[in-house]
Amino acid sequence: DFVMTQSPDSLALSLGERATISCKSSRNLLYSLNKKNFLAWYQQKPGQPPKLLIYWASTRDSGVPARFSGSGSGTDFTLTISNLQAEDVAVYYCQQYFATPWTFGQGTKVEIK
């Protein structure tokens, strides 16, 4: 199975700061034929289902604010939230869809300091 490891487990930042969340895969997520990384990022607010933020490692889903960006390739990925807003308080998960069983990182909780 692909093991997804996120760091840190939690972070607390001030409004307007930049949040950086790392996600490392135990195996390569870059598919050579289409040059795409099979990685997504989700945001989950308390009491709500997850919401898709980023797919193909760096493509923002429709309606997702531009302050959310994804980067990385292969086994190392990053979700960046620039200019942190109060409504960004949530748990963030990365997920690989390269091969079943599709697996998630353990989550990173983002709070406002």
Next chain:
Amino acid sequence: QVQLVQSGGGMKKPGASMKVSCEASGYTFTSYAISWVRQAPGQGLEWMGWISTSTSNTIYAQRFQGRVAMTADASTNTAYMELRSLRSDDTAVYYCARQVVLVATQEPYYIDFWGQGALVTVSS
């Protein structure tokens, strides 16, 4: 707008079965697959399995093999997930989720929309 409306949660006894339904609307049901993902209280997300809504092919996570069954009824735009021989550690919120597929091959890609979840509590 896209909706996945779930029903079927509740209290269950150990050893019993549960069945959660997921009624889709706002899009062409057979153009997307459905995955089932669960989340134990205070824990992370665990993928359980996937069903192609156009072919009814399924892939289950190994740890649920033999205990889970996923079906899809295109006539009612509804997907179902049944889990048998329930244990206390099956207590979780069960989500259905719409999964983008490459239509020509049904190759599954990312999940782009989630149902609201159904809480199942297993307790004697």
